[in-house]
Amino acid sequence: MTDAYAFSYPSPLEGYEKLEPLTDERAEDGKSLKNPQHGVLSKAYTEFPDPLSKGREGGFDVHIYHFQNNPDQAAYARALWERIRREFPELRIYTFFDRPVGPHPVAMFEVNLFTPAQFGAFVPWLVINRGPLSALIHPNTVESEDERNHTQRATWLGDRIPLDLTIFRPRKE
Template sequence: MTTRPSNNYPQYHAHVYFDKQSLALATSICEQAGELFAVKVGRIHQRLVGPHPRWSCQLSFDSEQFDRLLPWLEANRQGLSVLVHGVTGDDLADHTTHAAWLGDELPLDLAMFMP
């Protein structure tokens, strides 16, 4: 069962996953999130980056923005998967135990976080 996001940390990232067919949708979602919620929008990566299994865009936000942003992302993601995780300084925990999903959970490549 997929864990749903909850507001437990001071800082967060949300990674919106997409492919060539959904690039325009993902770009629009990320840009709108930046405009509507004043979240920091990262690059629209059209390649695999870090542990992410698909192209992605990172949204950076805090616990105050969480409660407004997450319902909007859920309502507007149009089938895209979104990884939401706390930012605590422990990358492995952030992408596993501090992580939750909107949409389908995708397998991450966590090898880069292993000692």
């Protein structure tokens, strides 16, 4: 696993520094806090924030894994792949691999998400329907950050599967 502290992070409050302090006033439910309302939704509802890709590769990849030597798991994964292709035809869905490929140490298939709406529809659906399978959800930013995107910025559904990160490191001559 990559050391998360090896990276720099801009302040989450960048652009909000000079605003009035927030209150601790409670909402009607008595538990949550009242937030200042300004009548404008965050742009994150309609477009991925920078530096996420808005190009050909999409903002997020979802890799759904199955152990190729487990016939029951492979059959479940193939059925899930077919269901996703039928229910989400607008998504880019790649070949069903029956062997490891790239940094992925077991078989998998990949789905690309291009908009926050696709992410918001597909990821909750996958949480419920992935069955015994693990899934890696990672952002796509610049190629030089592939290792970070697959580790520090990644999210897992189910058990984490160790990736072969050497593919992202320059070869030593």
